Amino acid sequence: MDMVYPGGISCIVKKGDWLKKLGVGPAYEFVGTTDSIMIRVPDHSVTAHLTDMTGPLAITSANPSGESDSTHHDHVISRLSNKLDAVLCDGNSNELVGSTVVICTKIDEGSITILREGCVPAAKIMQIFETAKNMEYSVL
Template sequence: MRNVYPGGISCIVSKGDWLFKLGVGAAYDRVGTRDSIMIRVPDHTVTCHLCDMTGPLAITSANPSGEPDSTHHSMVINRLGHKIQGVLCDGDSNEVVASTVVNCLRIDEGIISIVREGCVPAVKVQQIFDRLKNTML
């Protein structure tokens, strides 16, 4: 993660007690799935500043389940404006494609898989992983 964040990669990792150190508390059972959580550190100045002030944010995707990804604040407002109180916006994003989702649940076995190819090409993710894996041998 240190090699890809901040940026357009979301990593699915195992849940564990480490989440309590981040302040998840009673929300532990409400974030992610029973066994995993997806982590993203966006390359977005305002969001990073907000997280510096608040700590990690447990949030859902900015689109209704099953619908196409929201890649612009106007899409979020159009789809979810009636359900949310606001949208954090600092101008147009340079990411017009959703994040690349990488399943890291078997990373200790030397295995990752691409769940969704997004703004970071799958081949680049695999190259980063292979380079790091080779330095650990």
């Protein structure tokens, strides 16, 4: 994750005590699935500033499942306004397609799976993964 964030990659990882250490408290059961959570750190100054003030945010995608990616706040408002209390408006996204989603739940076994190829090509993801396998990292 150190090698890809911030950027256009979403990593699906196993849930565990590390998540509880972030302070999610009773929300742990409601974040992600029973076993996993998707993490994204966008390369976006407004979002970075917001998370500097709030800490990590648990959010959903900005488009209904199966629909095209939302790349402007007007897309989010037109599709989801009836389900939202607020929308952070900051113009066009710096990405024209959604993030590349990588399943990392078996990373300890030496494998990852590209669930959806998005703004970061799958070949680049695999190159980063091969480089990371040869490095030593400490775990929280």
